[in-house]
Amino acid sequence: MLLEVKNLDAGYGYLQILRSVSLNIDKGEYVGIVGPNGAGKSTTMKTIAGLIPPMGGSILFNGEDITGLVTSQITKKGISFVSEEMNLFVNMSVRENLLMGAYIIKDKKVRNDRLDFVFDLFPRLTERKDQLAGTMSGGERKMLAIGRGMMSDPKLLLVDEPSFGLAPQLTANVFESLDVLIKTGVTIMLVEQNVTKTLSVTDRGYILENGKIGMEGASCDLADDPYVRKVFLGV
């Protein structure tokens, strides 16, 4: 088991959002978390990434307890978070952003190898490598955020709403690049509001509603489930 989240409670200040969320991911799996707006999907990811301290429960990564560690330590363990807001360094060039993504890698040669890897993955970023991140289009920024997330050579990539605000063509591009990443052996946890799309690409899925896991199973089964079809797919 790569990631094991057990009975996780989390929230903001006194406001509890997640109630006893349990989920797990095996190495190499592609897992989706879907659910309505405000269900707590981003909160789940932020808690795993260490941006929000958990109120209860535990998070194990590679069998090691990482509950309550700060983000920089969690990143060093091999978890990389690509947030919904992207959190790019807007006044830095594409290249600088990517190099910052490899901050935890001390070896310069390895850093440059990662840079080549990401530039291969997103040729578009190569064309724009000297452009400031803040002046790029929404789709390009998404690619940059995912690319930066990959720079640290993570074991687990957490991706929050990569298609948010993107045109259909760009959405397809982003999903394609995630497919490529899965083939390179990375484990991905994907959060999306686009339920149909997510369940069609992932191996397994969780349905999060009101801060609780409502359902879990193979993505194809979830997509055929009458409840899911009624509530999320409107059929």
Added chain:
Amino acid sequence: MSNKMVVNFTSWIKSAAGISITISILVAVFAAINSGPYLIVNTVVTGGMLALVATGLTLMLGVLNIAMFAHGEFFMIGSLTAYYVFTPISEFISENPESFVAVIGPLIAIVCAAIMGAISGVVAEKLVFGPLRKRSTDNWVMNSFLLTVGLSVLLVNLHQLIFGADFKGIVGYWSGMPISIADVFISRDRAMAFVISVVIVAMFWFFMTYTRTGMSIRAVSQDITGAQIVGIDIEKIVLLTISLACALSAVAGGSLLFMYPSYPTVGLEPLYLAWFVVILSGLGNILGAVAGAFMVALLKAITVEYIGAGWDFVIPSALIMLVLIFKPSGIFGSDVRGALDK
């Protein structure tokens, strides 16, 4: 190729930065022709040192989100340290004028000032800002600002209590004939002060632009969550930034001891001037702060020369208000908004 450069150059000249830098250079040249080159020498020496103080202020604002009003007190700490380190050294030099200490001694005093500045910065973070950050970051900008005002008052009074309110100054750091360039004579102290500021600004710029640590300081200033996500230890960067910022201010205080003797409120003038610079050049832009420092220094020198010594804060602040009306983001404010501009 060259055509493109010409186009770039013309559009730069027409930008706010281009216009103001060009005007400044022209004004400097005319003033120098009109009343003598010493005006440029003064501008360049104070400008260089002001650049150090203003860069520190920019760092505090950009990375820590602190509107620092105690920055002048680190200037004061620098000048005080340099005074107490240099006094015994200068006695030794007067007995052994040929010794190499005559060359190295002043540098030792200035380096001690920097180290003391860095240490005081760390102490301030550990005792003042750190505890506030841990308690609550609600209303951070206002609360931390009030803390810096309190810190300033505290340090000024501590100086007075422990070291007294008299002027603690030196005759000069480097003795010897003034350096002459063309027909202009520049005292060695002034020349060295300028060299020191240029070397430090250049090193600092290189550090911020190319080193991994410098880049992570910029990363924190642009997006703190992003910085955490890529694995940057925020606490470490905060500590490093505050010690750097305070060291920069203290170096200026130490280097200028021959012009500004140390006394409790010696830091007020550099503080105000540095704030003029930061407001004028736009928050959080290091190269802008350097250019802005020379502009403010020029403005001050010219005001003193042509209008009178009492006006040297009035005219610069009036001009800054005018600039802000037309370009609220400052002359060098960029089009890309960073975390500092929120």
